[in-house]
Amino acid sequence: MLSHLDKQGNPSMVDVSEKQVTNRTATARSVVVLPEEVLQYLSNGEVVSKKGPVFQTAIIAGIMAAKKTGDLIPLCHPLGMDNCNIVIQVNEQREVVIDCTASITAKTGIEMEALVGASIAALTIYDMCKAMSHDIIIKETKLIAKTGGKRDFKRA
Incomplete structure (x- = not known):
């Protein structure tokens, strides 16, 4: 049975009342491919546009979004994260790699917050x-x- 469906097949929030409180972390990654006409503005690890510093703004947007995950994803529990960290780097293939790591001590996981943070940073x-x-x-x-x-999960 899928965890977000009740016995009748209706949408349902997962009941975490019986779960143990544990320290939980999750890291998600988004990859953005920028064309050369954008990458030409890359300097000292940052792209500066008319709107301002792109990567710094994306980090702030990603953290803000991760904090709002419970408002954005209908069946996610609203969580008060302990930490959220976003790192943005350009790899050897000249792709922008966004890593969002979120952590919490709680009864439920934090992977959706990490995924939302990385996604919104990419969209920003x-x-x-x-x-x-x-x-x-x-x-x-x-x-x-x-x-x-x-x-636990770790991608190879």
Whole structure:
């Protein structure tokens, strides 16, 4: 049975009242491919647009979004995160790699917060760079690792 459906098949929030409180972490990654007409503005690890510093703004947007995950995803529990950290780097293939790591001590996991944080950071990069080019690709968003729940996960 899917965890977000009740016995009648209706949407339902997962009941975590019987779960143990544990320290939980999750890291999610989004990858954005920027065309050369945007990457030409990359300097000292930052792209500066007319709207301001792109990566710094994306970090703030991602953290803000992660804090609002329970408002955005209908069946997510509203959580008070202990921490949320976003790192943005350009890799050897000149792709923008966004890693969002969230942590909490709670009865339920935090992977949705990490995924939302990475996703909104990627969308913010798109928004801030679209005036330079619309040939921007948000290539992927995926869970990299999670700990502290029923089972840990780490992508190979």
